[in-house]
Amino acid sequence: MKRIIAAISAVLVVVGIFFGFRVADKPAAGKDKTTVTSQELKPFSKYKKTVTYTIGKSTPGIPKLPKGQTYENNAYTKYLKKTLNIQSKDKFEAETGDAYDRKVSMAVASGDLPDIMSVNIDTLRTLVASGEIQDLSKVYKSSTSKFVKEKYNSYNGRALKEATFNGKLMAIPSTQNATAPTMLWIRQDWLDKLGLKAPKTVAELQKVLTAFVEKDPGNNGKGKTIGLALSKSVGGMYGSLFVADNIFATYNSYPRQWIRQNGKVVYGSTTNQTKQALGLLASWYKKGLIDPQMAVRDSIESLIISGKAGAFFGPWWSGDYPLNSAKQKDPKADWKPYMISKNGDGKISAYTQDPDSEFYVVKKGYAHPELLPKLVSALNDRLVRKDKNYKPVVDFVQNGYDGGKPLDVMVNFNNATVQMYKDLQATVDGKKNPSSLSLDDSTSYKNIKDYLKDPKNANANAWSGYTSRMLGAKLMATTKVKSVNPVYFGQTKSMKLKWTNLGTLEDETFLKIVTGEESINKFSKFVHQWNQQGGAQITKEVSTAVGKK
């Protein structure tokens, strides 16, 4: 009998552990509400006791931290500890992009969020609808520095608009330049070796790519050199690496954007112009000018770094990432940016974007919502102006390390890239005092100076500093861009259920058309399917929403 009792109690213990854990797992809501003094609410005031916060850490694809430093303990976290007395703890770490989004989705689904994390617009909407995050309106007012507010205000109210729901600010966004035309990056040393001129039009680019593939200037072995490296999401991913927006733009095609065409609201991916651009890419793929393995390629970066590809499309900062690593691997790899236009006159069109790219949210129940605006202000104001000589960070930046900031919140003025280029050019010309530059700019200036001293033997950091800012950013500042403003960025009622599926349909179709799995004639079938599966309804809803404005 005793044995039976023992067995039953053993079982009860086991079961009890299961349920016990579940109960214990629930946070004691409201208990950890500490009172924050009005002094501590001020942007740059230091907490008396160290405040820890857990984050979802999105890490760079190519990790670059100094030896002995970690994502939780490096120059930036040290700086934040010193100035604000705050310390981050990683709830999860994942590479920026799909891997990170996956972790966020998991966290949202399980309701187990880090105190602060960055999310995309779709997830932000889900979180707002489900009430999992805090209203930041008050702490934005009380704990954001004047300079950072000025930066947000330079967008005429557009910067915070998307993060605002029913008048409440639910997230603090990272900003991005509203016009960032994608440019063509090409191996200048290969061009030189083959005696070719830099391409200015689509047709010239085709010739160059053909020469790259046929003549193998990179000595990769016959048939192993890739002309154009292209992402699986062929186009329409704003400001991204490896998408062919530059090509689409020459056809006046703006995939994945809601635009106005002949007075009507249309979805850019379904237009005839997009069909033409896809047709061109498909013909290039067929000729072997585009990476034949693009559909299954995991890391395009490694393709570029190992010197197998001769061209790709990317933003002005591509010199810093991933080309810095390419230059490190092979000092002879000399990449240069160009802008492809319809007839070579340098005039291009590009779609603009809402200035927000990422949204930083605070979990409901976290006792220090003001920590986020304080951190944003410390990184985007105090560190870049008053403390710009803080040695550990200066060393970190100047040695080309990456990914140290616990949260990669970037708040810049609307015209930041152009301004940066102008400031640097003026400094190089001796018209501006180098000591007046911000931390990032003075680091760039040092690199540019190093590069100009001896361009041939410049190290990777000097090279990328120069290439991104004096070539890439210069193109941004000097190209005549006709801005095409998408008319809608929100989410309509039907999108909620149907948008994911439509997006998959689009991804699949574009990729299949480019890789020749389906012929370009299937494009009209795609438009038909797209409309039928909810696209027509959504277009109607968007038209109504736009009409209201």
Place this chain on the structure above:
Amino acid sequence: MGRRKRRTGQLGYHLMMLPGMAFLVVFSFIPMLGIVMAFENYIPTKGIFGSPWVGLDNFQYMIQIPDSWDILRNTLIIAIGKIFFGTLVPIIFALLLNEIRLKWAKKTIQTIVYLPNFLSWAVVAAIVINVFDYSGPINNILQGLGLHPIMFLASNQWFRKVMIGTDVWKNFGYGAIVYLAALTGIDPGLYEAASMDGANRFKQLLHVTLPGILPTVMLISALNLGSILNAGFDQIYALYNPIVYETGDVIDTYVYRVGLLGQQYSFATAIGLLKSVVSFALLISANKLSIKFANMRIF
């Protein structure tokens, strides 16, 4: 006294089932309540009881989009292919291996062949990707023969075949163990009798060996029926890409992609429910058929 002792003894054995039962209840039956999500617009913080009801909206949408039928078809084709070849190949392999008389050769071959079973799909996928790579060994051979290289993993013609093939390759060595055991269970006297009657090796195989392992084959195939709609999440998730969603997306990968990553929990639940309903129907009919034709109950 003796009777009481026996009864308590049995009670003890029954109690041993409790942890297993508790496991089932906690991890299989309680989560089943989540099916309710398929009929509402599930919002994580509001929970199952707080989310608004939408009736059959999710199911209507499911029927409306062609994806649902694609994934159902893919799941069935891939799963049936895997079960069919996954049963056939190990049997043939076991029979062949059984004919080898050198003991050490037999052991060595067997060990090598069942190694891949112990590797996770994440590892095997890396191997598969390299082997089927555009400039990998298979395409090199094809090119050597003057044929065009094939993008096996980005081709709707090939993807399912590669999935079935690699799955069979990974598991056939391990699967053969059962049949080898069944083979050793056959009475050697039967072989002697057969050879006395003048049967050659092939006739022996046909009339002694095959009937000898038939019950095992039946049992294993019947057990596999239970997992007919599990076409293998790990494998497909590790190897597919947008081009082959059309032929490669199975219910599990779709639910993961749309439900968890696309954050459409309710819609994914509806799809998952479809899987359960179809599985249930298949299992019941398989049972009926096996009672009728083989006089064997699965349950």
